[in-house]
Amino acid sequence: MATPAPVAALNLSARFPGSVTADARPGYSGWIVEKGKLLEVTQALRDEFGCDYLSSVTGVDYLPEGKMEVVYQVYKTTGGPGLLVKVQVPRADPVEVPSVVSIYPGAELQEREIWDLFGIQFSGHPDLRRILMWEGFAGHPMRKDWKEAYYEEDGKPFKTRWPEGKHALAESKNPFGDNISYPAGFDPEKWIPEDAEKALYGALARYEVRDEAGLGTDHVIVNMGPQHPSTHGVFRIAVMLDGETVVSLKPVMGYLHRNHEKIGERNTFLMNMPYTDRLDYLSSMSNNFGYALAVEKLMNVRPPERAEYLRVMMAEMTRISNHLMAIGALTNDLGAYFTPMLYALEERELILDIFEAVSGARMMCNYFRFGGVARDLPEGTLQKIKDLFFERLPRRIDEIDRFLTENEIIRARGIGQGVLTAEDAIKYSAAGPLLRASGIPYDVRRAEPYSIYDRFDFEVCVRQNGDIYDRLMIRFDEIRQSLRIIQQAVKQLPEGPVAAVKPAYQVRVPAGEAYGRVEGPKGELGFYVISNGKPSPWRYHVRAPSFINLTAFGPMCTGQKIADVVAVLGSIDIVLGEVDR
Amino acid sequence: MNDMYGKGILKGLSVSLKRFIETYADDLKWIGKRYRTEEGIAHRSSKDGRGIFTIQYPEEKLPVPEEFRFVPLLVYDEGPDGEKIMRCTSCGICSRVCPPQCIWIVRSVDPATGRPFPDPAEFYVDADVCMNCGLCAEYCPFDAIKMDHDYELASFGRSLFDKARLAKPASYYETIRPVNSGRENAARAAKEAARSAAQAE
Numbered sequence: 001m002a003t004p005a006p007v008a009a010l011n012l013s014a015r016f017p018g019s020v021t022a023d024a025r026p027g028y029s030g031w032i033v034e035k036g037k038l039l040e041v042t043q044a045l046r047d048e049f050g051c052d053y054l055s056s057v058t059g060v061d062y063l064p065e066g067k068m069e070v071v072y073q074v075y076k077t078t079g080g081p082g083l084l085v086k087v088q089v090p091r092a093d094p095v096e097v098p099s100v101v102s103i104y105p106g107a108e109l110q111e112r113e114i115w116d117l118f119g120i121q122f123s124g125h126p127d128l129r130r131i132l133m134w135e136g137f138a139g140h141p142m143r144k145d146w147k148e149a150y151y152e153e154d155g156k157p158f159k160t161r162w163p164e165g166k167h168a169l170a171e172s173k174n175p176f177g178d179n180i181s182y183p184a185g186f187d188p189e190k191w192i193p194e195d196a197e198k199a200l201y202g203a204l205a206r207y208e209v210r211d212e213a214g215l216g217t218d219h220v221i222v223n224m225g226p227q228h229p230s231t232h233g234v235f236r237i238a239v240m241l242d243g244e245t246v247v248s249l250k251p252v253m254g255y256l257h258r259n260h261e262k263i264g265e266r267n268t269f270l271m272n273m274p275y276t277d278r279l280d281y282l283s284s285m286s287n288n289f290g291y292a293l294a295v296e297k298l299m300n301v302r303p304p305e306r307a308e309y310l311r312v313m314m315a316e317m318t319r320i321s322n323h324l325m326a327i328g329a330l331t332n333d334l335g336a337y338f339t340p341m342l343y344a345l346e347e348r349e350l351i352l353d354i355f356e357a358v359s360g361a362r363m364m365c366n367y368f369r370f371g372g373v374a375r376d377l378p379e380g381t382l383q384k385i386k387d388l389f390f391e392r393l394p395r396r397i398d399e400i401d402r403f404l405t406e407n408e409i410i411r412a413r414g415i416g417q418g419v420l421t422a423e424d425a426i427k428y429s430a431a432g433p434l435l436r437a438s439g440i441p442y443d444v445r446r447a448e449p450y451s452i453y454d455r456f457d458f459e460v461c462v463r464q465n466g467d468i469y470d471r472l473m474i475r476f477d478e479i480r481q482s483l484r485i486i487q488q489a490v491k492q493l494p495e496g497p498v499a500a501v502k503p504a505y506q507v508r509v510p511a512g513e514a515y516g517r518v519e520g521p522k523g524e525l526g527f528y529v530i531s532n533g534k535p536s537p538w539r540y541h542v543r544a545p546s547f548i549n550l551t552a553f554g555p556m557c558t559g560q561k562i563a564d565v566v567a568v569l570g571s572i573d574i575v576l577g578e579v580d581r
Numbered sequence: 582m583n584d585m586y587g588k589g590i591l592k593g594l595s596v597s598l599k600r601f602i603e604t605y606a607d608d609l610k611w612i613g614k615r616y617r618t619e620e621g622i623a624h625r626s627s628k629d630g631r632g633i634f635t636i637q638y639p640e641e642k643l644p645v646p647e648e649f650r651f652v653p654l655l656v657y658d659e660g661p662d663g664e665k666i667m668r669c670t671s672c673g674i675c676s677r678v679c680p681p682q683c684i685w686i687v688r689s690v691d692p693a694t695g696r697p698f699p700d701p702a703e704f705y706v707d708a709d710v711c712m713n714c715g716l717c718a719e720y721c722p723f724d725a726i727k728m729d730h731d732y733e734l735a736s737f738g739r740s741l742f743d744k745a746r747l748a749k750p751a752s753y754y755e756t757i758r759p760v761n762s763g764r765e766n767a768a769r770a771a772k773e774a775a776r777s778a779a780q781a782e
Contacts (some may be wrong), residue, residue: 158682162673163697165685167705167741271680274714338599346634350626357646360728366714374719378648378760387628403596406589505678505720 010049010083015176016041023086027298027512027531028070030084030352032434035097038087042103045074045085047344048489053077053442054429055517056526057111059118063144066091068120071528072100072107073515073543076439077426079447084337085514099125100499102207106429109551117142117261127203132254132580138183141259146261155536156267202569204240204248215472219247222562228253232575244561253547265541269295269507269531271393272540274366276527279577281363282325285318285355286520288368293450294527298509306496308452310373313385313489314358314365314516316482320393320519321351323433323475324400326573330472331404333570334413342406346490347396350388354525357381369487370507372499382447389486397483401476414469418556418568421466428552431545432523437474438466444519455492456485461464468564472569506535513539522546522573546574604632617641647758650715650728652708653684655747657753665748668725670699675717675726683710684717706747708740724765728756 012020012031019037023030033041045051051074060069072085087096099122100107111122112131119140122128130137135520139146148172152158160166180187182426201221225236234255240248260279264272277284277290289311296302302310326342352362357378359367367374377385404410420430425438443460444452454523461477463470511533523545528538549572556572558567608615615621622641624630636643653675657665678682687703690696700706717726728751755762 073605106601106750156682157677157679159686161670161682162676162686163689164687165676165703167685167703167707169707169739169741170710224628270678270716274680274712274716321598343600349634353626353646360646360648360650361713366711366716375648392628399596403593407593408586408589411589503720505674505716509767575776 002104003168012041012045013397015044015048023084027208027510029513030086032086032088035087035089037099037390039100039389040073041085042072042100045083046103049543051083052426053429054106055082055427055524056102056528056541056548057100057114058528058541058543059114059120059142060539061091061142061144063091068118070097070120073526073528074104075447076404077442079442081448084501084524086300093540094121095119096121096123097125099128101125104429105427106551109547113547114415114551116140117259118275119143125455129199129203130254132257133241135199139268141157141262143307148259153267155534156271157277161573172397173505175473180411180540191445200238200252202240204250211517213418215218221456222305224549225252226247232569232574233579234289235574235576235579237559237569239562239565241562244563246557248566249557249565251553253550253576253579256576258581260581261540261542262377265537267537268535269370269509269537271304271366272537276542277366278577279544280322280520280522280546280575281581282575283318283322283521284365285314285367286518286525287358288365289315289451289519290518290525291527291529292368292370292514293518294514294529295370295373295507295509296530297509297516298512298531299370300510301500303372303500304497305494306376307372307500309489309493310377310498312451312453313486313493314355314367314373316349316485316489317354317389318480319521320479321348322404322573323479324351325349326433326521327404330468330567330570333566334410336404336407336410340400343403345399347393347400349393350392350528354381355385356385367505369499369503371501376498382493384542385486386490387485389490394480394483397476401486405473405476410472411469413564413567414467414472414571416465417467417468417564418468418560420552420556424552424555425466428555429548430552431549433461433471433474433478436461437463437470444517444524444545450516450518456488458482458484468567468571471573475573509533509537517543520545522578523549542578542581544578546572546578547581550574550579565578584618588676600723601631619644631640645730645732647760648719649730651713652729652734653726653734653743653747654708654712654729654754655704656725656745656751657728657748658751665750667700667748668705668723669701669750670723671697671704672722674720674722678716678720680714680716681710681712683707683712701744704744704747706742708734708742717778724769727754727758757759 013022016037019034023032045056045563053075055073055075062069068091070087073082077080087097089097097120099111109127112128114120115122115128116130116132116141155195169548220241222239223236226234234480236249236252238252258407263275272291273288276287279287306447324344328344331340332338336343336395336546355365356362358381359365420438422439423441425435435569441460441462446460458481461474461481507529508573513530514529515528525545526543528541529537532538553572611621611639617640624632653745657667660666671686671688673686676686683706685705686701688697688704689700691698715728
């Protein structure tokens with residue numbers, strides 16, 4: 001295969017003279033596409049330029065300029081850096097942009113999110129409904145002129161806290177007082193919600209796969225969740241069934257939505273660090289990593305050597321602990337009730353012990369800082385790490401492997417079930433183990449090495465069948481590769497400082513945009529940050545792998561039995577804190 | 582590979598059986614020391630620990646590492662007559678760096694001069710809102726606000742911690758964080774020495 005041309009060298013404006021221009025704003029990159037040409041340009045990007053993978057779509061509200069922007073990130077699955085494509089539309093009513101779902105089906109849930117949070121309509125989208133907020137919600141919360149309940153100020157720190165910090169509980173403000181307003185003639189007591197359910201079930205019918213030859217039978221709609229033990233949190237699955245067979249499936253989410261991105265835009269840059277812990281709360285160190293990379297790109301600082309090694313060690317430990325959890329939860333979903341889960345949790349606890357010793361918390365680590373890490377390893381921790389990652393874990397992983405992978409029930413329920421083909425995995429923007437279990441060896445650590453990953457000897461794990469069993473096994477493979485990385489990092493760990501800049505509670509971040517991405521345990525985790533030179537980010541977007549991986553959930557389940565839906569979901573490995581944000 | 586159906590399950594069950602036996606083997610080996618002793622708890626979660634792993638909370642507790650952080654405390658030094666000298670100068674950095682904005686400070690004003698003076702009049706940490714991130718302790722320039730180790734804070738009502746509830750003596754802080762406090766005390770002493778040297782000149 002010929003080496004692909006680096007995407008940065010692509011000249012889109014030469015291919016589409018007049019309708020594509022380079023983004024010339026200082027600190028920005030990529031291309032601005034005319035709205036009418038968007039479909040043509042994205043089609044060309046995919047088919048002519050080989051950018052087959054749409055990683056993320058997001059909106060930006062440029063309120064002062066009266067513009068809204070949709071930002072697309074595309075990549076080649078053969079590797080290399082990505083390309084930003086943007087569409088700008090006037091901030092009029094309605095704001096409308098053509099949907100790219102026909103070209104990149106992976107945009108489906110993301111475009112729904114943008115419609116929900118920014119109120120940008122995507123014409124041609126097959127199922128444009130709200131996704132995180134509920135049907136009937138008024139307004140679009142990520143717009144800059146939208147104010148939340150208990151709104152205090154546009155940015156933290158709030159002036160009421162110091163020097164005249166007379167404490168008042170938030171609920172002592174009457175929530176039905178001045179911070180809630182109803183449209184004229186609206187009585188909340190008499191309000192009956194519109195047919196939100198009908199819209200959902202209508203959407204199910206639209207995706208229905210009809211058996212043309214067979215008997216015309218009635219379909220049954222089953223709702224799993226939001227309170228269902230196997231969905232790993234408050235997550236609802238609406239399934240349309242023909243007998244026991246799934247004919248279409250829609251994930252319903254948003255029960256844990258707290259508008260992380262809006263909070264992030266009220267916070268200062270530093271304040272966001274502990275909030276990122278709470279996205280995928282099983283792998284907080286990785287979340288810290290992605291956010292730190294994005295802001296460091298803007299600030300143009302690089303952490304010192306020792307900090308780089310510590311970061312990589314922590315991120316790989318996180319991957320192991322996350323995969324242990326994923327293996328445990330998946331086997332739980334397959335009916336191996338809790339014994340394998342607890343065996344996996346034992347080892348995870350020991351990893352969390354190390355996190356606690358290093359960062360002060362088992363799960364909400366908050367360990368990374370811009371230009372380094374919060375503190376050096378405390379005394380004795382390195383020995384603990386050596387004991388665990390050189391001696392105990394390799395042995396224990398083999399034991400769990402022996403315990404599970406030849407088990408006939410797991411094989412029967414896993415092999416050939418819930419298949420995601422390689423083409424579909426790319427099409428639906430699946431990331432991480434989900435993508436690699438389908439035969440696509442794409443790993444950000446190799447595709448676009450960040451930090452110091454280019455120094456380590458490890459393999460990008462790949463499995464060929466794309467079924468539940470492969471997605472289980474690839475997690476074992478990845479744990480073993482992470483162990484290799486940690487062992488190399490411990491051996492090479494240099495002495496030295498752990499922060500490049502003097503710790504400061506107010507960091508100056510120059511204006512511009514940056515996208516920092518890491519290979520999180522669940523897939524590509526990206527942070528798209530726009531700074532306008534103020535203490536808070538103008539835009540703070542999280543490309544959440546758990547959320548985007550769910551785009552493929554419906555197609556993976558179609559044709560399966562209802563009992564396998566739970567197993568398929570378990571094999572995707574989602575965390576609702578990240579799905580709903 | 583699968584010559585006999587059920588072989589994989591049996592192989593898995595043998596792992597369970599091994600763990601079951603190990604629990605009792607270690608019970609015998611560590612008889613009288615395995616539970617409710619520091620040594621036993623440390624052994625169970627070491628690289629050599631085998632068999633049962635759980636800690637019987639609240640009878641047993643895992644020791645917390647020095648860096649463990651849970652809700653801030655305000656350090657005061659004890660004067661020669663036992664009076665409490667707050668280290669806090671109400672500079673407000675902690676309340677400005679706090680991500681969920683749970684620190685509320687009222688600065689003291691000297692009634693005679695109308696000028697603010699260091700010791701805060703009121704200091705609240707809304708522990709229900711606090712996310713235990715530790716940024717306040719990290720950025721406090723006076724080593725005045727530090728993170729506590731006491732995690733058993735369940736209560737029936739709201740946990741709004743005032744100055745009296747937050748204030749803890751420096752001796753307590755030194756017992757929970759010996760390494761950190763040692764380093765900070767040395768740095769402060771060095772600074773003090775440099776200042777008095779400069780004054781002497």
